[in-house]
Amino acid sequence: MAPRRNERRARARALQAIYAWDMRRDxxxxxxxxxxxxxxxxxxxxRAIALPLVRMLDERRAEIDASxxxxxxxxxxxxxxxxxxxxxxxxxxxxxxxxxxxxxxxxEAVHFAERFGSEESAKFVNGVLxxxxxxxxxx
Numbered sequence: 595m596a597p598r599r600n601e602r603r604a605r606a607r608a609l610q611a612i613y614a615w616d617m618r619r620d621x622x623x624x625x626x627x628x629x630x631x632x633x634x635x636x637x638x639x640x641r642a643i644a645l646p647l648v649r650m651l652d653e654r655r656a657e658i659d660a661s662x663x664x665x666x667x668x669x670x671x672x673x674x675x676x677x678x679x680x681x682x683x684x685x686x687x688x689x690x691x692x693x694x695x696x697x698x699x700x701x702e703a704v705h706f707a708e709r710f711g712s713e714e715s716a717k718f719v720n721g722v723l724x725x726x727x728x729x730x731x732x733x
Contacts, residue, residue: 604643651687665725677711
């Protein structure tokens with residue numbers, strides 16, 4: 595499988611794990627992610643890309659959430675739909691990691707927001723992440 599395809603698949607699996615955790619929050623995110631990855635038979639190559647994203651969100655969630663809320667005018671994360679909230683958290687975690695070009699992070703997040711949400715979700719996610727990346731000096 596091509597590296598770019600592995601990266602997109604890893605983001606999708608990380609997003610699924612984050613969403614599963616977000617809907618229940620009765621177990622730690624890494625534990626939920628491990629179970630989701632096992633259930634989906636995620637390959638070692640994809641896991642190696644997805645797990646650092648999940649860990650980054652788990653370790654720095656308060657900081658990531660605060661940075662997202664700082665750029666969302668009149669919105670709070672807890673008032674967003676689950677898909678939008680999870681896509682934003684995943685992308686913000688990837689921006690914090692700093693290993694992926696910001697435009698790639700934004701493009702992937704918009705893709706997932708549209709795929710799992712709606713066109714309006716994609717526009718909202720794009721606006722929030724664009725503001726976040728600019729505030730971080732990454733765009």
